[in-house]
Amino acid sequence: MFCEEKIDMKKIAVDAMGGDNAPKAIIEGVNRALAEFSDIEIQLYGDESKIKEYLTATERVSIIHTEEKINSDDEPAKAIRRKKKASMVLGANAVKEGTADAVISAGNTGALLAAGLFVVGRIKGIDRPGLMSTLPTLDGKGYDMLDLGANAENTPKHLHQYAILGSFYAKNVRDIAKPRVGLLNNGTEATKGDPLHKEAYALLAEDASLNFVGNVEARDLMNGVADVVVSDGFTGNAVLKTMEGTALNIMGGLKSSIKSGGLKAKLGAFLLKDSLYQLKDTMDYSSAGGAVLFGLKAPIVKCHGSSDAQAVYYTIRQVRTMLETNVVGQLVETFTPKD
């Protein structure tokens, strides 16, 4: 007789209709994840007939049919209020009602943030959940940065909370024993910054539970100066978008100068293909998963709008680890006021 082990099944709600490549890329990612992980159960929210076109998995998967969906240009808060049957909203509701443990969507970011905040809800004691991603470094190790723009304004206390949130994530999901926390500022010296960043610096330096390494500058982020980078949402958003814009434009510029460079350039590019792909891999951080709206009562994770099946698979893997390590449960424990 074989040993029957009790498996802690992780129930993940997936918005099948969000993103540029939905539902195909979403469902293909789900197929792969279900084949690989025997301890997950996927709930697919969206158009049943379209989902079925791509769904090959037959076990631990269910379809919750709906025809409504949130578009990328919908006004977030309004969409959440009015489109009660949208695939994303139904997913968030499932978490609220306890029938799912987490939500993944590649759809409208603002709407997912709104669904996270208003449907799933904040952890008590966390004032302003932050948007967090694992971003690339040249050595391939990456760093977790938050807030990347869930908030337009933050207080020093929020930034302190982001340091705790990021550290928990790096420890649990990325397996870094003592994550180095850096504060994104306009210089590395301790005296730098506006009042917000000076006060945040003081709070981080005082907190002995953190491995605070001081201020870090935006130009050094890719060099791995910290495992967790704390930022206010306005600056974090600008930095993330600058990285994306600069990287895309350099790669695009290279492509067009190869195109206009004739046969010689084309041959050169052909010979250099492996090196260029290696560089692209370094810059690509989709293997770390999606952006977490961190500080909510459950993992709410945004895949990039242009995610392919592989990126969706990586995000499911990330959410699985978050559930397995109970990182959100630990946060609840930490932030709940003790009597």
Next chain:
Amino acid sequence: MFCEEKIDMKKIAVDAMGGDNAPKAIIEGVNRALAEFSDIEIQLYGDESKIKEYLTATERVSIIHTEEKINSDDEPAKAIRRKKKASMVLGANAVKEGTADAVISAGNTGALLAAGLFVVGRIKGIDRPGLMSTLPTLDGKGYDMLDLGANAENTPKHLHQYAILGSFYAKNVRDIAKPRVGLLNNGTEATKGDPLHKEAYALLAEDASLNFVGNVEARDLMNGVADVVVSDGFTGNAVLKTMEGTALNIMGGLKSSIKSGGLKAKLGAFLLKDSLYQLKDTMDYSSAGGAVLFGLKAPIVKCHGSSDAQAVYYTIRQVRTMLETNVVGQLVETFTPKD
């Protein structure tokens, strides 16, 4: 007999000792500028014997000998107060006393900002001069962005002043008739941003003298969405450093993947050389000159610390245009309260 035209001689003070490649690169840049422009006069501040090693120009150039200089790790305000005979400080003093019209330095940025503010002084009516650079776009036209970090904090009024400053510069120095002004914000919609950016938006939209095109996002800057980009100093600094870091790291990553890619990759890189140089040229914006601390009573311009002779030459050319068009004089006129 030949016609003798009265030439308006522009007197430019140059810190010969600032920057990684001083005094060689500085003096070689000066040699070239003096040969090209017959209406400039250069005052070189620094170590006479070292300067003479490289100086080939003999006319319209003078050396003001000093052995003191500000180092890159000196604390800015302190250095300005204590090193009264430093090459940079003497240059700023010359402007204050009217013996020079402008200062150029590739030295300590903070010290140059301090020398500009405390020695040369603000234009009456401009609250917080901003650091402005012409940054690259893919189409080669570029845009002027400020504040890039002269200030850690700004008010909506400062941002409004930056829009006016940037527009004056783009018109006069870059010859753009109606410069499009964009406000760097966390989204393009008019309602985006924290209170600072919302209020700044309102001020810019109200000012009919500006060609305000609304909010712009960091990811679109290289696509030429505006001719002038207005930012608070904290965000502007982070964005600039992110651009530098991302571009450097991508280029560095490409280099090292070519190096480790063996003969095939090296041959590919050789064939692709022209395309790579073309890309490098697009990203390089030194031909637009240095970073102007704009809003002072005279042009105070920072060359990049790693400037070569060509970058120094470009900065002298830029300062010459600023003096020729009297852009600072026009600002004084605009900002001086009318009776």
